[in-house]
Amino acid sequence: MRIAILSQKASLYSTARLREAGELAGYEVKVIDYLRCYMNITAHKPQVVYQGQPLEGFDAVIPRIGASRTFYGTAVVRQFEMMGVYTTNSSQAISRSRDKLRCLQILAKQGLGLPVTGFAHSTKDIDGLIDIVGGAPLVIKMLEGTQGIGVVLAETYHAAKSVIEAFRGMDANILVQEFISEAGGMDIRCFIVGDKVVASMKRQGAPGEFRSNLHRGGTAEKIKLTPEERSTALRAAKAMGLQVAGVDLLRSNHGPVVMEVNSSPGLEGIEEATGVNVAGKIIQFIEKAVNSGQSGDRGKY
Numbered sequence: 659m660r661i662a663i664l665s666q667k668a669s670l671y672s673t674a675r676l677r678e679a680g681e682l683a684g685y686e687v688k689v690i691d692y693l694r695c696y697m698n699i700t701a702h703k704p705q706v707v708y709q710g711q712p713l714e715g716f717d718a719v720i721p722r723i724g725a726s727r728t729f730y731g732t733a734v735v736r737q738f739e740m741m742g743v744y745t746t747n748s749s750q751a752i753s754r755s756r757d758k759l760r761c762l763q764i765l766a767k768q769g770l771g772l773p774v775t776g777f778a779h780s781t782k783d784i785d786g787l788i789d790i791v792g793g794a795p796l797v798i799k800m801l802e803g804t805q806g807i808g809v810v811l812a813e814t815y816h817a818a819k820s821v822i823e824a825f826r827g828m829d830a831n832i833l834v835q836e837f838i839s840e841a842g843g844m845d846i847r848c849f850i851v852g853d854k855v856v857a858s859m860k861r862q863g864a865p866g867e868f869r870s871n872l873h874r875g876g877t878a879e880k881i882k883l884t885p886e887e888r889s890t891a892l893r894a895a896k897a898m899g900l901q902v903a904g905v906d907l908l909r910s911n912h913g914p915v916v917m918e919v920n921s922s923p924g925l926e927g928i929e930e931a932t933g934v935n936v937a938g939k940i941i942q943f944i945e946k947a948v949n950s951g952q953s954g955d956r957g958k959y
């Protein structure tokens with residue numbers, strides 16, 4: 659089997675681990691910088707070209723698309739789909755999950771537990787928006803934020819109003835969310851491969867910090883999920899159409915709530931905290947899918 663990892667850098671931990679796991683299983687694995695791929699869009703013989711050579715004969719691609727490169731990255735994945743190459747996550751599922759708002763709308767429709775969430779355009783509607791989430795304290799999030807940057811806890815109505823006005827004044831898109839205080843600065847990352855949660859960890863924010871992001875000084879530890887948490891995480895990944903996903907949950911008084919679903923979840927934190935060979939699980943999953951004749955063309959783009 660020949661596998662292409664679509665990644666900007668071979669030295670990234672997740673990329674390196676996937677390559678290592680693939681090679682260990684006896685496969686040929688190439689890391690391809692998708693920003694250097696170009697495409698021939700044609701019915702007869704669609705192609706992806708890399709450094710002047712058409713990429714041919716691959717059985718599977720593993721997309722590791724950076725958050726800021728979703729548009730081009732998913733176009734490359736889609737082109738592989740057109741060529742009938744199997745992909746761990748489809749271009750459509752990646753696009754869907756990258757839009758936080760779209761993601762929450764889809765999860766809500768499936769009846770999954772979420773923090774109460776509101777979204778508005780006009781600053782004239784701020785009071786209505788704050789009402790929707792039950793007033794302060796509340797969480798304000800920039801749609802384009804990552805690693806906890808752009809996530810703000812507003813403790814009072816007046817703080818909430820001025821922060822929302824400030825973000826909207828800069829034309830930033832934000833969503834407003836019920837603050838799950840009982841989570842105590844802890845969230846749970848469930849790593850999903852196929853129809854299984856293969857590893858899970860809890861992340862605890864630094865003292866006094868409500869954000870659990872490791873980039874914000876949080877610490878990670880392995881955790882045992884409740885059956886409800888496990889099924890919530892699996893349903894969330896399924897609703898998004900993702901086969902490899904990182905589902906983030908908060909433990910609320912009314913059961914697990916989903917915060918977000920990531921389509922290129924990192925391997926470093928989870929492998930370190932749990933000792934699970936997650937890269938190996940992904941390779942085994944691809945092996946099964948390709949051997950059972952699944953193609954990248956699942957009919958939906």
Ligand SMILES: Nc1ncnc2c1ncn2[C@@H]1O[C@H](COP(=O)(O)OP(=O)(O)OP(=O)(O)O)[C@@H](O)[C@H]1O
Pocket residue numbers: 773797799803804805806807808809835836837838839841843844845868869870871906908917918
């Ligand atoms: N509604 C909430 N109630 C309590 N804590 C929250 C809430 N939303 C977010 N948090 C905390 O803040 C952290 C960061 O929020 P979130 O994961 O939504 O944004 P992000 O990490 O910046 O986005 P991304 O993970 O896509 O990079 C979460 O891990 C969680 O610990």
Ligand SMILES: [Mg+2]
Pocket residue numbers: 805806871906918
């Ligand atoms: Mg997060």
Ligand SMILES: [Mg+2]
Pocket residue numbers: 918919920
């Ligand atoms: Mg995310």
